[in-house]
Amino acid sequence: MRQGALVVISGFAGAGKGTLVKELMKRYDNYALSVSMTTRSPRPGEKEGESYFFVTKEQFEKTIEENGFIEYAQYVGNYYGTPRAYVEEQMRSGKDVILEIEIQGAHKVRKLYPDAILIFVTPPSAQILKERLTGRGTETAEVIKKRMDRAAQESEGIEDYDYIAVNDDIETCVTNVRGMIEASHFRPALNEEFISQVRADLEKMATE
Amino acid sequence: MRQGALVVISGFAGAGKGTLVKELMKRYDNYALSVSMTTRSPRPGEKEGESYFFVTKEQFEKTIEENGFIEYAQYVGNYYGTPRAYVEEQMRSGKDVILEIEIQGAHKVRKLYPDAILIFVTPPSAQILKERLTGRGTETAEVIKKRMDRAAQESEGIEDYDYIAVNDDIETCVTNVRGMIEASHFRPALNEEFISQVRADLEKMATE
Numbered sequence: 029m030r031q032g033a034l035v036v037i038s039g040f041a042g043a044g045k046g047t048l049v050k051e052l053m054k055r056y057d058n059y060a061l062s063v064s065m066t067t068r069s070p071r072p073g074e075k076e077g078e079s080y081f082f083v084t085k086e087q088f089e090k091t092i093e094e095n096g097f098i099e100y101a102q103y104v105g106n107y108y109g110t111p112r113a114y115v116e117e118q119m120r121s122g123k124d125v126i127l128e129i130e131i132q133g134a135h136k137v138r139k140l141y142p143d144a145i146l147i148f149v150t151p152p153s154a155q156i157l158k159e160r161l162t163g164r165g166t167e168t169a170e171v172i173k174k175r176m177d178r179a180a181q182e183s184e185g186i187e188d189y190d191y192i193a194v195n196d197d198i199e200t201c202v203t204n205v206r207g208m209i210e211a212s213h214f215r216p217a218l219n220e221e222f223i224s225q226v227r228a229d230l231e232k233m234a235t236e
Numbered sequence: 237m238r239q240g241a242l243v244v245i246s247g248f249a250g251a252g253k254g255t256l257v258k259e260l261m262k263r264y265d266n267y268a269l270s271v272s273m274t275t276r277s278p279r280p281g282e283k284e285g286e287s288y289f290f291v292t293k294e295q296f297e298k299t300i301e302e303n304g305f306i307e308y309a310q311y312v313g314n315y316y317g318t319p320r321a322y323v324e325e326q327m328r329s330g331k332d333v334i335l336e337i338e339i340q341g342a343h344k345v346r347k348l349y350p351d352a353i354l355i356f357v358t359p360p361s362a363q364i365l366k367e368r369l370t371g372r373g374t375e376t377a378e379v380i381k382k383r384m385d386r387a388a389q390e391s392e393g394i395e396d397y398d399y400i401a402v403n404d405d406i407e408t409c410v411t412n413v414r415g416m417i418e419a420s421h422f423r424p425a426l427n428e429e430f431i432s433q434v435r436a437d438l439e440k441m442a443t444e
Contacts, residue, residue, distance in 0.1 A: 150434060153433075155437065157438075158441060179442075183435040186424055191419065191423055191424075211399065211415050215400075216356075216394055216399075223394050223395070225361075226358060229361065229363065230365075230391050231391075233362055
């Protein structure tokens with residue numbers, strides 16, 4: 029059984045990461061979606077184990093102590109983290125595990141799993157990003173300004189990603205990201221067993 | 237115009253690199269095949285500018301002096317090299333340039349072009365490699381033994397490649413390699429202009 033890949037998806041707020049991940053999960057059956065754990069309260073419509081695992085501060089800190097997170101961070105007074113057990117279990121079973129996390133988390137994942145594949149999702153232009161954020165109609169001008177500022181900061185980290193996925197048309201974007209993940213299965217790191225076998229056999233034949 | 241990728245294809249003798257490259261060139265029109273220069277004499281059926289550019293030792297050494305090779309090596313008394321001008325011209329024009337070269341050459345290319353994509357072609361097993369080499373029926377047992385020994389040595393370098401392409405069924409292999417090359421177009425290094433533009437626009441908006 030070949031080990032699955034670890035796929036990190038980050039990107040600007042408003043880039044369409046959520047839709048992208050939802051489509052990937054809907055269309056292909058070899059992906060497992062990692063669900064984050066948080067201490068913040070569920071918002072209307074959010075489901076336990078689907079949107080997040082909602083836990084108390086004590087439970088979260090106990091998991092930290094047990095080294096139970098791949099990465100975690102505090103944000104506006106709440107904890108957010110990626111539970112390790114699920115991710116490693118799914119990868120071992122051959123599934124590609126998708127993590128939707130922000131840049132700092134992505135860096136931590138890269139350190140722990142150098143073979144993770146990091147994908148940065150971006151709209152086709154800054155102008156379109158602004159329009160998408162404005163178009164939602166649910167945010168104040170101040171919130172939009174904050175998100176644009178944050179996007180400007182985050183854009184500094186794009187080169188640390190393996191791939192950028194331009195989300196102009198969602199169909200094209202899903203197909204492209206699918207291609208990036210599929211290609212990653214052919215990296216030597218995910219085929220160590222095969223390589224070792226060929227190498228051992230060749231060496232054996234060479235000394236015959 | 238997006239710059240093309242530099243695609244290095246290496247692999248064991250008998251792995252089917254030649255067929256793979258031929259099929260890629262036949263099926264897709266965004267590839268340019270780099271033709272090597274050599275000082276060895278043409279063999280029956282080999283065509284100037286197609287199999288190789290056949291030149292004199294003096295011409296070859298003049299090209300070396302002019303820094304005209306991406307990589308070159310001596311092998312059994314003859315020079316072999318990859319002319320730089322064609323490769324860079326084609327990449328600039330947006331074509332993905334395919335180089336079929338051996339491992340030492342691949343390492344040199346990687347140093348000069350860190351963003352090159354390196355693909356190692358291998359049969360599905362050492363046993364099948366041996367059968368393919370034997371099955372050609374054109375080689376002596378001694379030559380086959382030499383090639384197997386060389387393959388054993390070369391196998392040590394597989395991890396330096398970005399991808400391994402297992403050539404069991406040629407159709408599948410061509411499709412997989414096509415996927416690796418296509419995915420490589422989404423690496424940040426090949427999208428620097430786009431990234432700079434988005435970044436500049438975001439920063440401009442952030443200060444507005």
